[in-house]
Amino acid sequence: MTPARITLHDKTFEINIPERQILQAIEIIAARISSDYAGKQPLFLAILNGAFMFAADLLKEVSIPCEVSFLRVSSYQDMHSTGQVSEIIGLKEEIKDRHIIILEDIVDTGHTVYALLQNLISRLPASIEIAALLLKPECQQHPLQVKYIGKAIPNEFVVGYGLDYNGLGRNLRHIYKLV
Ligand code: IMP
Ligand code: MG
DSSP, rough: OOSSSEEEEEEEEEEEEEEHHHHHHHHHHHHHHHTTTTOOOOOEEEEETTHHHHHHHHHHOOOOOOEEEEOOOEEEETTEOOOOOOOOOOSSSOOOOOOEEEEEEESSSSSHHHHHHHHHTTOOEEEEEEEEEEOOGOOOOOOOOOEEEEEEEEEEEEBBTBBBBBTTTTOSEEEEEOO
């Protein structure tokens, strides 16, 4: 699907970041990770649902041996973060002494990634970093270091490329913002 404007539920969105720009940003992250983690066989932990497309495109560009697993945390409903992060579901890998890279679609308040970080750090990984396709810098409520960032965006609601508005829009190849 590639329309310039789309309607999801009751809201209209227009293209904000075209696919080619997304893929360029991802290539740069993948090159940095491939160099930073040479010889370390990192384990990527992608956060479902939003990061599935980011993870797929990023991993195709990573040129070193690596592993990937998917997990789920839930904190976001409608267009505002609830600020509550429930249990981590689906983490079966042993992460002690592993080099972990969390893959997140977007860091907004930072609640999700911060809570996940605390949980994972308690399992004693060798190292842990965050790669986020998008970052809303104005919204960060935690002292988070996001090492790999695709693009910083203003405090606007976006959909597409894995991101949804109440379930819709994840399949869009571009990132759209609210009109
Ligand atoms: P945080 O916990 O506030 O950082 O929110 C992180 C999660 O909220 C992300 O993983 C997204 O799933 C969701 N989210 C944050 N901002 C947006 C947005 O603009 N559009 C769609 N989902 C968003
Ligand atoms: Mg998400």
